[in-house]
Amino acid sequence: MNDRPTVTLRPITFEDSEDLLAWRNDPLTRSNSRNGNAVTQQEHAAWLSRVLDDPNRQVWIATEGGENVGTTSALRHEDGSIEIFVTVAPEARGRRLGAVLVSAAVDEARVHWPDARLWAEIKPENTASRKAFEACGFEQVEERGALLGYELTR
Template identity: 30%
Template structure:
């Protein structure tokens, strides 16, 4: 059973662990290791920011991962995900993306969720497709060739 809740300040350490995981850094658009100080400043800003939704997912025994949905422009948000290394390969990414995007769109039906995925990150590509995101185009995003997917509320 996978559940989620909004992130709180006490979640900073687990987010820090996830964000500096080698696989996560390699698939991120900024691949540099993040310092604790930089992370704390970023986390404090995001967790208290009304234009950013940070959700932490857990199963019955442990934290599984996180999804962040950040407003970018009028009615457009960017979604990002990371799954803890001990939970990868269990199908959690698809479920996390479905739960997070459906929750966000139920509260914000006029928004469009955008996902940008590095071209070599096929696991994420397939997770977004299985979670109901629609492929738009191949594009360059933050200097990387990327898949661009979207999800909207009233998809037929």
């Protein structure tokens, strides 16, 4: 029997702004982000407007049983590759959702960009993210300064 959680993804909207900002400014999320600075309401609103208008970025809210449990996103770079991002909501941590969100992000990225190379950058100390991406077929392929480069290999 599969006891792995199931999530549903839906595109973000302006109505998700409060959750997205709270998750982004969570101390653990900030410590695992490239930019660990807190984000102001104005900065967040500007970011959200840009993201919603960007055809090269897809961002989804992950829900489980009607509860918002995180966010996933895919960003298409100039070389055509797709960078995957995942955030588990602080209140949903410990429920084994990381790999579920990575898998859902990969599935959605494949819908939008079927043949693109998929990759992620993860801080070495972010063990939970490293394990989640590895469980979904990503392998560490390089070190990029303070980040580890992972690529989907299967």
